[in-house]
Amino acid sequence: MKLFEPLRINGMTVPNxxxxxxMVTRLSGEDGYVNQDVTDRYVRYARGRVGLIVVEAxxxxxxxxxxxxxxCGDEFIAGHRDLARLVHDVSDSKIVPQIIHFMKVARSGWRQTIDMLSEQDIExxxxxxxxxxxxxxxxxYDGIELHSAHAYTLSSFLSRRNPRRDLYDGRSLEGRLRMFGRVMTRVRQxxxxxxxxxxxxxAEECIKEGYTVEDAKLIALRMAQLGVDYISLSVGGKFEDAVHREGQPLYPYTGYSGDRCMPxxxxxxxxxxxxAEQIKQYLNARGHSLPVISVGKISDPDDAERLLAEGRADMIGMARQLLADPDWPRKVMEGRRDRILRCIYCNVCKNLDENFREVHCFLWPKGLRQAPEDRADALAPRWPAEGAGxxxxxxxxxxRLVWRRADGEGVAGYDIYRxxxxxxxxxxxxxxxxxxxDRTVLGGLAYTYYxxxxxASGHAGPPSNAVRVAVPMPDYVTEQRARHA
Ligand SMILES: Cc1cc2nc3c(=O)[nH]c(=O)nc-3n(C[C@H](O)[C@H](O)[C@H](O)COP(=O)(O)O)c2cc1C
Incomplete structure (x- = not known):
């Protein structure tokens, strides 16, 4: 499979x-040091054979x-060194931290914007x-990733809503690109x-008058010209449309652009x-081959493989799916894809992040801080002798669906197929x-459920009996149709 072909990125060989x-874990204290829980989270991805692990902002x-x-200081290096070493000890996964600068926010809803930055602040x-x-x-670490997305400082310079009127002038694309260019130049030095x-x-800001993929192509081209080694795309996640909650600092994923960011x-x-496809094609057509990572509700191995095989992406990014089941790569590699704990995109993880609470997955058994172990030898749950009913x-x-409880140790939940x-x-x-x-059915259609x-490790038992339900058309449609007949 293309998914398991290695990729070379400026001397770093990513194994797949x-x-x-x-993904912010909220597992560190406010002191910002790497601790055991943080380490365990990332080592777990390495054990699952994730090729490129990007450490949270x-x-x-x-x-x-x-x-x-x-x-932000030398005193933090030791913890990161241990983390990188432990990841390297258990796998050939590569690990890079995402480094971020953000501006001040207050509980009143006030936020600092980039036009408040002086020249000295910028330096x-x-x-x-x-x-x-x-x-x-x-x-x-094997490299670094510059966080120039969402609501944070570098992204605010790139934004079409950049309010500055100087060398970094938001009215011109070149003005918007200057800050990133200067940061990249310094980082390279x-x-x-x-x-x-x-x-x-x-790839899109997803806010009123924000930029779209048309600008994103040009931004990507400039990044390639500056010697960026890979591009990971996101969308939305802005302050401009964030909803302020009384007494809480603004959280940039509460508006429509937040929905788009974590659909x-x-x-x-x-x-x-x-x-991602359009941006990759634009870069490739201009002779730049830096890898483009496509992200957003990708969880099916066939979908992931198809994106790569059709040349629509160079790498597949999966945030919530890999949080749910960090063993996804290993399970696919070993032909055990039926054992994947599939993300249902309920966004409990997003809500935990928003409330500064430790980020875990709703699908894990209650109280677990890390993904459950993959117990390949454990028997899958089974239905009682009289069936699932x-x-x-x-x-x-x-x-309304009801069924009998499954037997077996450690039944963690039930996937509903439709x-x-x-x-x-x-x-x-x-x-x-x-x-x-199921509140999402449309009258006039028939649905089959099992x-x-x-x-806990995603090992699913056999399907229950299947039931088919024809949802009646609402009266107002039937009457309307009768009038038209
Ligand atoms: C809990 C949580 C924390 C996140 N933290 C970050 C972050 O630190 N930096 C970042 O660029 N994106 C962050 N994201 C966005 C994800 O990287 C990803 O772009 C988004 O979830 C969509 O991908 P997915 O559909 O595969 O989950 C976070 C997402 C979630 C759910």
């Missing part, structure tokens, strides 16, 4: 095409924030990026030519793959107890 993009400066890793920020990058190299420097930026279960799979009733435009008419069965949601309500129980 699977990346876990940066790590601050280049000392500004106050909730729990967040830091590389200081550039220096802080360079110093943090140098520390990352000293810590033994510090880390040298042979150290991989990737960047994360937005929930109501979005189709792969909502952003076309953006799945039944479905249609009430008021919703389908097929529309005679289509393919896809996981609709996962629940912890044997009942569910359920599979899974254990």
């Amino acid at each position: 095409r699977i990346a876990v993009p940066a 790590t601050a280049v400066h000392r500004a106050k924030s909730g729990p967040l890793l830091r590389l 200081r920020i550039i220096g802080e990026f360079g110093d943090a990058a140098g520390r990352a190299r000293e810590a033994g 510090v880390v040298g030519e042979d150290f991989p420097v990737g960047v994360r930026f937005l 929930g279960d109501w979005y189709p799979p792969l909502p952003h793959a076309h953006l 799945l039944s479905a009733t249609c009430e008021g435009g919703q389908i 097929a529309e008419e005679n289509g393919e069965g896809r996981i609709l949601e996962a629940v912890k107890s044997p009942k569910a309500l 359920v599979r129980a899974y254990d």
